[in-house]
Amino acid sequence: MTFPVLDTAAIKQAATSRLVLDTVRDALIAHAEGRTSVPPPLHMEFPEADGDCHVKAGWITGSTDFTVKIATGFYGNPGLGLPSNHGLVCVVSARTGQVRALLDDRGLLTAWRTAAAGALITxxxxxxGAVTLAVFGTGEQARxxxxxxxxxxxxxxVLVHGRNPHRANALCDELDARGLRARPASAQEAAAADMIITTTPATVPVLDAAQVREGAHVTGIGTDMPHKNELPPALFHRAQLIATDDHAQCLDHGDFGHAVRAGAAAQDSDIAAGLLLKxxxxxxxxxITVADLTGVGALDAALASAVLGRLLR
Structure with missing residues (x-):
C-alpha cells in the first residue's frame, strides 16, 4: 500500500491561521467535554545533545482519523544553523486502520497548534483591557x-526576556518588522506585564511569583516533561483561577503538578482550558490567572486531519 507524503510547502498552503485557530479551539473544547481518546505521551531525553522527543497520539470521538505524532526539540540546534524543532505526523483511518498520509511537517503543525492553544487561552x-505582553524565551514559540x-x-x-541578549534583540527586530512594538526587558520588568507567556525549556522557574501584578494572566507552554519547570509553585498559590489543557498530564509533568506536589495548589483546583473557550x-x-499547557494529542489529530482534508480535496 502506498500513501501520500506531504511536505511543509503543501502544509503551509493548506493550514491558514483561521483553520488552525478554529480547529484547535474546537479540539480543546472536545477534550474538556470528554469527547477524545488521548493515551499518555511517550518521552525521551538526550542530555548530551540538549534534546528531547515526544510521541503523542489522539483521536476525537467520531472523527474519521487518528494520529501518531513524533516531535523533537534539540535546543542547541540554532548554534548549528538548524531549527530547534522537528517532527512528523502519521494520519491513520479510524475506520480501517490504514495509514492515510504522512505529514512531513518538520514540527510545523506542532508549533502552530501550540501557538494557537497558547494564544486562545491567553x-x-x-x-x-490587558495590552502589555511579556514573553520569556527568544525562540520560535516566543515569536x-x-x-x-x-x-x-x-x-x-511586547517585553522580551531571554538569557541571550543577541537573540532577544533579534526577536524584537523581527516582531517590530511585523508591526509589534517590542523591546528587551529584565525578568522583573517582564513579570510585571499584563499578560505573560513563558516559552522556554527551563528546569527552574523563569520568573518570581511576587513580581507578578494583581490582574495579570500567565500562560506556561514550555513545561512538557517532568524535569522541566517554568512557573513557580507560589504563582499557583496566588492564582484565583488555574486552567490546564489536560488535568492528568499537567499533574504528571506540568507546572501545575510541581505546584500540587509543593503544597501550593490543591489537586482539584484547576479547570479545563476548553471550558473557558466555550x-x-x-x-x-x-x-491573577494561570494556564498550564502541556500539549494534547487530540489537538494534533484534529489539526492534521483538517489539513489533510484540504490537501486531498
Missing part, C-alpha cells in the same frame, strides 16, 4: 505566541 483568560495572540486581540508593548470568563480585574 486571550480568553486575560483581562479585556509565534506573540504573533498569534495579536491575531485575537490588540497587543501593545463560555465567556467572568473574572475580577484584580485576579
Amino acid at each position: 486571550d480568553a483568560m486575560a483581562r479585556p 509565534l505566541q506573540t504573533s498569534w495572540l495579536a491575531k485575537l486581540r490588540p497587543v501593545g508593548t 463560555a465567556p470568563l467572568d473574572r475580577l480585574d484584580t485576579a
